Amino acid sequence: MIGKMVREYVARDPRTGLPIATGGRKTRKSAKKERTGPWLECTRQEILDLATGAKPEVIVNWNGGRIALSRTDGVLGLARLKGVWADRAHASLLLALECDDAKVRVAALEVLPIVAEQRSDELFDWLSVLLDDDDPSVRKAASACLEEAAPTFPSGVDSSLAQELRSTLSARSEPAWRGLKALTETWPEVVCDHIDELLLIDDPKLRRKASKLLRNIVQRAGAMGWDLISWALNDADPEVRRNASQTLSSLSKKEPRIAIMLTERAILDTDEKVRNNALRAIRSMDTDDSRARNLIMNGARHSNGVVRRSCIEMLPMLLVEDKLRLVATELLQSETDAELKKMLTEMTYDASIEGTEDEKNAFLSPALPVPALEREVAHAQGKAVGLENAPPNVPLLDAPVEDELLDS
Numbered sequence: 001m002i003g004k005m006v007r008e009y010v011a012r013d014p015r016t017g018l019p020i021a022t023g024g025r026k027t028r029k030s031a032k033k034e035r036t037g038p039w040l041e042c043t044r045q046e047i048l049d050l051a052t053g054a055k056p057e058v059i060v061n062w063n064g065g066r067i068a069l070s071r072t073d074g075v076l077g078l079a080r081l082k083g084v085w086a087d088r089a090h091a092s093l094l095l096a097l098e099c100d101d102a103k104v105r106v107a108a109l110e111v112l113p114i115v116a117e118q119r120s121d122e123l124f125d126w127l128s129v130l131l132d133d134d135d136p137s138v139r140k141a142a143s144a145c146l147e148e149a150a151p152t153f154p155s156g157v158d159s160s161l162a163q164e165l166r167s168t169l170s171a172r173s174e175p176a177w178r179g180l181k182a183l184t185e186t187w188p189e190v191v192c193d194h195i196d197e198l199l200l201i202d203d204p205k206l207r208r209k210a211s212k213l214l215r216n217i218v219q220r221a222g223a224m225g226w227d228l229i230s231w232a233l234n235d236a237d238p239e240v241r242r243n244a245s246q247t248l249s250s251l252s253k254k255e256p257r258i259a260i261m262l263t264e265r266a267i268l269d270t271d272e273k274v275r276n277n278a279l280r281a282i283r284s285m286d287t288d289d290s291r292a293r294n295l296i297m298n299g300a301r302h303s304n305g306v307v308r309r310s311c312i313e314m315l316p317m318l319l320v321e322d323k324l325r326l327v328a329t330e331l332l333q334s335e336t337d338a339e340l341k342k343m344l345t346e347m348t349y350d351a352s353i354e355g356t357e358d359e360k361n362a363f364l365s366p367a368l369p370v371p372a373l374e375r376e377v378a379h380a381q382g383k384a385v386g387l388e389n390a391p392p393n394v395p396l397l398d399a400p401v402e403d404e405l406l407d408s
Contacts, residue, residue: 050074
């Protein structure tokens with residue numbers, strides 16, 4: 001009872017009554033799925049008797065008829081047994097996992113993640129064994145079980161998951177990769193450990209798959225994720241670098257300083273797609289940041305024309321008109337691309353000095369006319385409007401009256 005009260009306790013602010021944030025506690029993803037079947041009509045003891053083989057069958061009413069349940073049904077029904085029944089359900093599941101009947105082993109694997117939530121001893125050891133079972137249906141069920149259990153039991157399936165990720169058989173590797181992707185939502189730091197190991201493998205296909213997961217952890221993995229992105233940007237395979245560079249825009253919103261450091265490297269990459277991803281990241285950065293400004297200014301002198309164009313297009317967002325004209329004039333001295341020279345020339349153009357007569361006059365155009373009401377009020381006060389003289393018959397409000405002048 002005390003343990004239950006502790007688990008249900010929520011710390012609250014005494015002033016507002018709202019829950020107090022208590023740090024980065026992870027929400028554990030439950031492996032439980034809603035399962036229905038004729039075993040729902042059995043008592044708990046009948047489920048145990050069926051699952052252990054103590055009873056060969058149990059007759060129940062289901063869907064308007066009477067059917068006979070076998071040991072397979074009893075094993076599937078173990079998912080119902082909780083609390084004080086958990087130990088007996090666990091023991092019965094272990095017997096089912098080593099049963100000679102392949103159908104019973106398949107059923108046991110189907111409920112293994114649910115029973116493991118109550119007690120998991122030895123269950124994941126059996127899972128690793130059945131991944132190499134002689135029966136193909138059992139191997140398929142074991143792969144599905146691994147996929148389902150990975151987000152909830154990362155330590156229990158760690159070695160099995162690492163092994164299956166490297167399998168050359170897609171029927172075994174694909175469920176493992178789906179499980180690893182689901183794990184990014186619950187335990188991103190565990191995914192980082194797997195990606196770290198996979199990026200060191202010689203097979204580029206595995207490194208590519210691992211680098212694709214960087215997008216899923218970039219917002220939650222912290223410094224571990226930044227290191228992985230940095231290493232992936234140095235990978236020999238261009239596709240790995242492309243996948244890593246796709247995270248830069250997202251990273252710039254959460255950790256702009258780290259994103260700038262990584263973008264400085266990516267913008268110099270030999271692969272065009274990596275450079276384009278770096279440019280997109282630059283566009284999403286805060287241009288008021290001095291390092292981001294320097295990155296754009298340096299990019300305007302990049303050897304690659306596409307990079308230069310993108311950075312030159314961002315110069316008007318960074319610089320005021322006078323500074324822009326000076327920078328554009330300087331860049332024109334070394335620019336060789338005709339289109340970029342035309343763009344820079346337009347930036348150096350000052351209409352107030354080099355424009356047509358109409359353009360020059362636009363800077364000398366008269367002020368907007370004074371509204372009639374304001375003009376009338378000014379005249380009533382004896383004040384001039386614009387170049388007009390003040391009304392001669394209306395004295396200024398602050399002018400001294402004749403009596404005051406005589407007294408003085």
